[in-house]
Amino acid sequence: MKRSLGTCYYPEHWPQSRWPIDAKKMVETGLTWVRIGEFAWHNIEPREGCFDFDWLDEAIACLGQAGLKVVLGTPTATPPKWVVQKYPDMLALDAQGQPRRFGSRRHYCFSHLGYRLQCRDIVGRLAKRYGNNPVVAAWQTDNEYGCHDTTLSYSKNAEDGFRNWLRAIFSDGSNAGDIDALNAAWGNVFWSMSYADFDEIELPNLTVTEPNPAHSLAFRRYSSEQVVAFNKEQVEIIRQHSSAPISHNFMGRITDFDHFKVGEDLDIATWDSYPLGFLEDRVGASVDEQKAFARQGHPDFQAFHHDLYRAVGQGRWWVMEQQPGPVNWAPYNPVPLPGMVRFWTWEAFAHGAEAVSFFRWRQVPFAQEQMHAGLLRPDGEAAPALKEAALVAAELADAPDVAHASAELAIIFDYDADAAWSIQPHGATLSYFGLVFDLYCALRKLGISVDLISSKVQNFSDYKMVCAPGMMHMPSDLKQALASNSGVSLIGPRSAARDAHMTIPQPLPPDIPHLDVTVSAVESLRPDMPIALSGAGAIKGYREVLEGDATPILLTKAGDTVAMGNGNLVYLGAWLDQDGFLEFLEPLCRQAGIETIKMPEGVRRRVMGAEEFWFNHNVRAVETIHGQIKPADFLRLSPSE
DSSP: OOOOOEEEEOGSSSSSGHHHHHHHHHHHHTOEEEEEOOTHHHHHSTTTTTTHHHHHHHHHHHHOOOTOOOEOOOOSSSOHHHHHHHHHHGOOOOOTTOOSSSSSOOOTTTOOOOHHHHHHHHHHHHHHHHOOOOOEEEESOOOSSTTTSSOOOOHHHHHHHHHHHHHHHHSSSTTTOOOOHHHHHHTTGGOOOOOOOOGOOOOOOOSSSSHHHHHHHHHHHHHEEEEHHHHHHHHHHTTTTTOSSSSEEOOOOOOOOOOOHHTTTSSEEEEEEOHHHHHTSSSOOHHHHHHTTTOOOOOHHHHHHHHHHHHHHOOOOEEEEEEOOOOOSSSSSSOOOOOOHHOOOOOOOHHTOOOEESOOOOOSSSSSTTOOOOOOOOTTTHHHHHHHHOOOOOHHGGGOOOOOOSEEEEOOOOOOHHHHHHHSSSSSSHHHHHHHHHHHHHHHHHTOOOOEEEETTOOOOSEEEEEESOOOOOOHHHHHHHHOOOOOOESSSSSSOOOTSSSSSSSSBOTTOOOEEEEEEEOOOOOOOEEBBSSOOOOEEEEEEESSSSSEEEBBBTEEEEEEEEEEEEEOOOOOOOHHHHHHHHHHHHHOOOOOOOOOTTTTEEEEEEEEEEESSSSSSEEEEEEEEEOOOOEOOOOTO
């Protein structure tokens, strides 16, 4: 399969006379794909039961006649006003009980069955009408599930659904459920929180102090499953009428539903990559890092999500929205360094992307996104990114096909663990994503290509090393798989620290077969109180006290044990800073038979199939073992070079 490029287009925003001009320019630029329709519900159905497909028919025909392929989005992220008036209780409620009102997007509660029925109707009509249209070569469900904090809804509909979900989880063989089993699992004897019936259970918000963590985790799991069910309904309808692949465009660092479970129903996972916006509002970068990479984006954040969504898509993934210039929504919105749009596009291809689509074709001069750059300016003339997109299109002519080669090392990423950490972080600066991302960054600084995999994967034969950091609940079968892995298994910190209902298990964690290690106590640390390691680096944020007969392999300067192991099985009982991770990981990788290359600052390496890439994220040229790399540029090598 050849790599390809695309863009996101909104024909409803522009005069129809402009459509063929835009389509012709897209083809001249070298684009293949055009995503349309994902926000157009009102234009398709301005009043209930009154449909206008003529404009969409003509738009699809116009794009197809130019030689383009369409990704048709279902418009369910933007229900029109008449839908809200029909179902006034369909609006999600935030944790304070305030409605997420009409006038923007994603203003719906996943648990509202009436709204889901309305969605099935519009999706069905689109699928029937365009399912056999050869121009519609792919589909997208909804848009950016979970974005703008829209997974959790504290509505009456969610409460009713949650109660029924709990009855099924704690089943006694009847529809009533076993409330005593729930009380026991949640530890509701504490603070007199026991229930006599499932109908007494409310949602875990607006409590005086923190709600029971078991209650909160259960609600997050329920909410995640509602996203999965909502998406599955649309996929099943589309598949009845179309054989074209179905995708969803996930977001960066949105972790409050299980993307892997959503991905099980998709053909392609896509995500929306905004390196500069993300650097400012969600990477967690230091001020110095934000300054150094203000016009380039963090060296590892995009790569992390490329690797994550490759796993979510079971090998097939795209960038559906690639930042082409300043965005409108971040705290600060600088112009990318010249060459970065080309750079980001090739970085995605280096991680196995099939396609990269630029958001958007033309900057819109009105409404919320009028300050969001496109490939064209608001007046329809070329913006700087258009030339870079055309250059990539020319470079793709002699590029190899998409490769799906596995890395030698994998990190398990678990959305349930992220939920558990969010509920009980135990320290103001601690998060599951932050821990995993820090580990990932350190491995990348050692020149290692990384796969991110689901916790459901238990056959590690493709990997020389598997890492399972921070997986708070670790089922016994996964423990056994890691313990019996022929390669190196690195577990912890905080792995297996709770059972499925957020209770400290006995025997005490981590309770890993063939590894005599016990976490006897834990502490979270102030950011200004690191604990120095015996070599380079320090513990930051979180430390466990380790006991047992396993061999100590990492110590503090004071002589306290930080990591212990038995052969290829290693437990790490602390969150390390980057220097600490680098010194700890390098010999482990060597033990696993994985080559390491200490990368120059801001330079990253990725091997994918027959190609090896070196990316320079700096504003200055950097000398490497393969020669100099200019700012915002990269090297494409064969693995033998």
